[in-house]
Amino acid sequence: MHIPNAVLDPKVALATGVLGAAGLAYSLRMVEKRLGERTTVLMGTMAAFVFAAQMVNFPLGPLAISGHLLGGVLAAVMLGPWAGAVVIAAVLIVQCLLFGDGGLTALGANFLNMGLIGAAGGYAIYAPIRRAIGGRGGVIVGGMAAAWFSVLLASGAFSVELAASGHRRDFVRILSWMTLVHAAIGLGEAVITGLVLRFILLTRPDLVYQADASAAAEPAEAPTRLAAWFQVAVAGLGVALAVATFLAPFASEHPDGLEFVVGEKLGLLKDEAPATLPVPIPEYELKLFGPDAVGAATAAAGIVGTLVVFVVAALLARVVSRTGRDEPAPTAPGGISAHAA
Amino acid sequence: MRLDALERYADLDAPLQRLDARLKLVVAVVYVVAVVATPVGWWGTLAAEGLLMAFLVGLSGVPPRELAVRWLGFLVLFGFLTMMVAPARPERAGHGLAVVALTLLAKDTLAFLATVLLVQVTPFRTLLAAMRRLGVPAVLVSTLQFMYRYLFVLTEELDRMVTARRARTFRRSGRLDWGLLTGLVGVLFLRAFERGERVHAAMLARGWDGTVRTLD
Numbered sequence: 034m035h036i037p038n039a040v041l042d043p044k045v046a047l048a049t050g051v052l053g054a055a056g057l058a059y060s061l062r063m064v065e066k067r068l069g070e071r072t073t074v075l076m077g078t079m080a081a082f083v084f085a086a087q088m089v090n091f092p093l094g095p096l097a098i099s100g101h102l103l104g105g106v107l108a109a110v111m112l113g114p115w116a117g118a119v120v121i122a123a124v125l126i127v128q129c130l131l132f133g134d135g136g137l138t139a140l141g142a143n144f145l146n147m148g149l150i151g152a153a154g155g156y157a158i159y160a161p162i163r164r165a166i167g168g169r170g171g172v173i174v175g176g177m178a179a180a181w182f183s184v185l186l187a188s189g190a191f192s193v194e195l196a197a198s199g200h201r202r203d204f205v206r207i208l209s210w211m212t213l214v215h216a217a218i219g220l221g222e223a224v225i226t227g228l229v230l231r232f233i234l235l236t237r238p239d240l241v242y243q244a245d246a247s248a249a250a251e252p253a254e255a256p257t258r259l260a261a262w263f264q265v266a267v268a269g270l271g272v273a274l275a276v277a278t279f280l281a282p283f284a285s286e287h288p289d290g291l292e293f294v295v296g297e298k299l300g301l302l303k304d305e306a307p308a309t310l311p312v313p314i315p316e317y318e319l320k321l322f323g324p325d326a327v328g329a330a331t332a333a334a335g336i337v338g339t340l341v342v343f344v345v346a347a348l349l350a351r352v353v354s355r356t357g358r359d360e361p362a363p364t365a366p367g368g369i370s371a372h373a374a
Numbered sequence: 375m376r377l378d379a380l381e382r383y384a385d386l387d388a389p390l391q392r393l394d395a396r397l398k399l400v401v402a403v404v405y406v407v408a409v410v411a412t413p414v415g416w417w418g419t420l421a422a423e424g425l426l427m428a429f430l431v432g433l434s435g436v437p438p439r440e441l442a443v444r445w446l447g448f449l450v451l452f453g454f455l456t457m458m459v460a461p462a463r464p465e466r467a468g469h470g471l472a473v474v475a476l477t478l479l480a481k482d483t484l485a486f487l488a489t490v491l492l493v494q495v496t497p498f499r500t501l502l503a504a505m506r507r508l509g510v511p512a513v514l515v516s517t518l519q520f521m522y523r524y525l526f527v528l529t530e531e532l533d534r535m536v537t538a539r540r541a542r543t544f545r546r547s548g549r550l551d552w553g554l555l556t557g558l559v560g561v562l563f564l565r566a567f568e569r570g571e572r573v574h575a576a577m578l579a580r581g582w583d584g585t586v587r588t589l590d
Contacts, residue, residue, distance in 0.1 A: 070584030077520020078570035199462025232560030
């Protein structure tokens with residue numbers, strides 16, 4: 034979802050722009066440190082890959098629509114968190130300038146959602162799961178879970194930005210809609226990411242990014258305490274959003290109560306309150322099934338989605354690790370099976 | 375999608391094409407920011423911005439029809455997001471929902487036209503060089519240069535792979551053949567990665583030290 038120009042309030046656009054620029058500068062520095070003069074060549078071809086891969090349309094069965102890979106988590110799993118973020122930044126800039134897809138003033142917000150949260154944040158979810166499970170199965174389960182949560186997290190960030198551009202009390206309504214839609218999109222993203230990772234693991238497992246490969250040569254760079262805390266923080270945020278997704282519907286049944294509390298106790302919404310009085314109905318025009326049904330559907334989508342992602346991930350992981358056992362272990366330095374040991 | 379249609383008018387001998395790319399880039403960014411920052415209800419300003427855009431399109435030699443077709447492609451997205459945000463905007467109290475929604479749509483349209491027109495009158499390689507000279511980090515710019523270089527190579531490679539797959543599989547279209555499609559994406563990844571490694575090795579052999587040197 035590329036945010037166009039006028040959707041965000043100028044103040045929100047400015048704030049996300051500054052955040053996005055700072056995040057991009059940091060990512061670029063981290064990538065340069067790791068890759069050196071290889072940086073631009075590899076990042077360039079990988080960005081071109083993500084761009085081309087987004088053109089492959091996946092038919093959605095009987096529906097007349099189709100989805101495509103977003104690629105943030107895939108890039109992060111293959112190249113590492115910061116390189117993944119840089120790749121997404123390059124893709125977003127080209128899509129914005131060449132195709133007008135995504136606003137120039139919303140580039141910061143788009144990069145924040147899809148690059149920093151989608152790719153680097155997705156990696157923070159992937160890495161602990163991969164370490165915990167280990168081996169090829171760990172890569173697939175971690176990658177799929179990260180793909181699912183990164184789409185949800187990105188849509189959550191998008192909701193925050195949208196809500197900050199308008200009334201804050203709309204946050205719950207926007208969040209439940211966005212997460213409902215993105216629960217489905219994330220499911221597709223998780224399945225595609227898992228299948229592509231499976232393919233790569235079966236053909237060139239040595240290409241998967243090894244955080245520890247450089248740590249072995251350079252012990253000082255072993256997972257620092259800061260990085261560990263960052264991973265825990267993002268994983269926690271992901272879980273929090275998942276919980277919020279399930280709880281949002283129950284909160285949105287009483288939007289007036291929430292608004293009353295925020296408006297009266299904190300005095301945040303006092304100046305905006307009169308706007309709600311004259312036309313309360315258009316707020317609900319979009320709710321085709323009424324507020325309660327949307328809430329229930331959101332919660333159901335969240336639960337079902339999480340379950341499906343983990344079941345499919347476990348199945349895929351089993352298939353790969355069985356195939357992996359029959360083959361001779363990859364001899365490439367830093368291969369997956371060596372890492373699992 | 376035909377990617378080679380992107381820069382069809384960039385090499386025309388027209389007034390906008392002759393301008394310095396840095397000037398065009400700065401003007402486009404300032405214009406987009408000005409459009410986005412225009413408050414609801416400032417009709418005079420919005421109309422002036424619209425007239426300026428119409429004038430620039432006329433000057434550029436890009437057929438308005440072509441811009442309109444590309445704009446139509448985004449209309450659904452613009453409309454959907456506008457209807458999602460417009461009811462929540464505080465300006466609604468003074469102007470009504472329809473006015474707010476139409477203003478947002480107009481701003482999106484003008485900003486979209488500005489970015490698309492910028493690339494239509496400036497070759498992308500020139501635009502990237504201008505970005506570099508305006509102080510955008512060199513690593514980002516050369517990443518974009520390499521990306522632009524291999525964008526067309528990879529999309530054509532994808533085209534060839536899709537053709538080859540079609541020639542070898544007899545399937546009804548619309549079936550859920552995700553296994554085949556993810557294989558396609560996986561092969562594309564491997565080819566892109568290996569191409570990157572090959573290109574890097576070839577560049578090292580020619581003295582590559584990480585800085586891009588151009589003649590202009």
